[in-house]
Amino acid sequence: MGELINFFVRNHVFFIFILFEFLCFYILGTQNSYHRASAMSSSNAISGALYKVTNSISDYAGLKDVNKELANENARLREYLTNKELSFINRVDTLVDSVYVTIDSVLAKGYVYTSAKVINNTTHSLYNYITLDKGSKDGFKKDMGLVSTNGVVGIIKTVSKNYSSAMSLINKNIKLTAKIRHKKFTGSISWNGESAQYGQLDEIPNHANIEISDTITTSGYSAIFPENFMIGTIEDFELKEGSNFYDIKVKLATDFYTLRYVDGVENLNRSELIELEELAIKR
Amino acid sequence: MTAFQIINAIAIIAIQVLILDNVELHRLVKPLLYPLIILTLPLFIPRSLVLVIALVLGLIIDISNDSLGLHAAACVFLAYIRYIILMLLEPRNGYDQYVLPTYKNLGFSWFLKYASISILLFNTFFFFVEAFSFRFLDTILLKIILSTLTCLFLMILYQMLFTRLKSRY
Numbered sequence: 417m418g419e420l421i422n423f424f425v426r427n428h429v430f431f432i433f434i435l436f437e438f439l440c441f442y443i444l445g446t447q448n449s450y451h452r453a454s455a456m457s458s459s460n461a462i463s464g465a466l467y468k469v470t471n472s473i474s475d476y477a478g479l480k481d482v483n484k485e486l487a488n489e490n491a492r493l494r495e496y497l498t499n500k501e502l503s504f505i506n507r508v509d510t511l512v513d514s515v516y517v518t519i520d521s522v523l524a525k526g527y528v529y530t531s532a533k534v535i536n537n538t539t540h541s542l543y544n545y546i547t548l549d550k551g552s553k554d555g556f557k558k559d560m561g562l563v564s565t566n567g568v569v570g571i572i573k574t575v576s577k578n579y580s581s582a583m584s585l586i587n588k589n590i591k592l593t594a595k596i597r598h599k600k601f602t603g604s605i606s607w608n609g610e611s612a613q614y615g616q617l618d619e620i621p622n623h624a625n626i627e628i629s630d631t632i633t634t635s636g637y638s639a640i641f642p643e644n645f646m647i648g649t650i651e652d653f654e655l656k657e658g659s660n661f662y663d664i665k666v667k668l669a670t671d672f673y674t675l676r677y678v679d680g681v682e683n684l685n686r687s688e689l690i691e692l693e694e695l696a697i698k699r
Numbered sequence: 700m701t702a703f704q705i706i707n708a709i710a711i712i713a714i715q716v717l718i719l720d721n722v723e724l725h726r727l728v729k730p731l732l733y734p735l736i737i738l739t740l741p742l743f744i745p746r747s748l749v750l751v752i753a754l755v756l757g758l759i760i761d762i763s764n765d766s767l768g769l770h771a772a773a774c775v776f777l778a779y780i781r782y783i784i785l786m787l788l789e790p791r792n793g794y795d796q797y798v799l800p801t802y803k804n805l806g807f808s809w810f811l812k813y814a815s816i817s818i819l820l821f822n823t824f825f826f827f828v829e830a831f832s833f834r835f836l837d838t839i840l841l842k843i844i845l846s847t848l849t850c851l852f853l854m855i856l857y858q859m860l861f862t863r864l865k866s867r868y
Contacts, residue, residue: 429746429779436754436775444768444828466763470717538764540723542829545765581765609835611726673723 464579467535489565526684539612544584551578561681567646567669586612597631612672617664639689708736716763729846735854753778773825
């Protein structure tokens, strides 16, 4: 017994090393299964506040691009309004910085958009996250969608009172259902960890008639994003011999290098939809 | 550890988190400076203390990077192999007990040997854990080599600027 204790004392450095590595790999493992403790992510109060300060300094440099983006979006919205009949919209309540739009019951889906500022954004990791300056007090929730003026950005994963942290579309853990516009085939979008400009689309069957520069949009199945939201365009595709599915390379519409303002999308009927689907599975 | 070293460590963490983590040179290059803190810890502090410092440092970097556990695992690994590398590179007449292992104190070629072996092993560990597979072996190997070179450059640059500043006092 004495010898055993002696052995541990003599090699204590090695055992501490093993213990620490075990600890690190343990938290690394739990993190990937979406159970990230919000206190230990960048949405916590301290790093959130720190990012806000550094962001306010670097903000001025990007004002020109932001203005241009906003002007473009204005133009697009105006076009949308003139094309669509205004009678579609029953009610437009303007909150402080969010627009509440309930669309006619024919469409039966209500989405709330809340704009937020990106205060931290990584593009070089395999698991990229985005930190936003809005949190639960602004109505942000877990599993809300995130879009920019150009397209889909990611999904919110942890929320604190003032900040939230979202899994970016360029994160190896993300999987979204997507469809090819006008062709009705649905597949799933994921990211292979290489370039922040390209994603990949899987599960498109080999009889689908696809072409380069076809538009990929959200499918509307997931209850996170509304239907027909831009994700990207087909850059390249191939059909491996003997495979039933295409390998499709998608050029993402969102530029993750210059992301500044995003909108959180909340589906007001999400809980109802999920309840209903769970009920159907139980039956 | 003197107060001066603690301020130095905070400065390195600030540069890493506020500047280098936001710089994207290339997708194969990850500019890391913070391993310098572990490398330049005093030579004769207990090895278990080095491991504890490395774990805390790694977790600080992880929290700001949303990569919980990844940097910490690599830091603890570096802290463990640091002693072995120091033993291998020990000069013939031994280390002076009170010096820090910087390039100014122990010579440029000694530091380059010490840092390049340490950082190469550190980056190898880091990028394989990050990818968690051997699938993109060529990309990972390129990442290791290019990031190691960038890291060495940054560490020497930091020490150059730093020692020049110090001599003014």
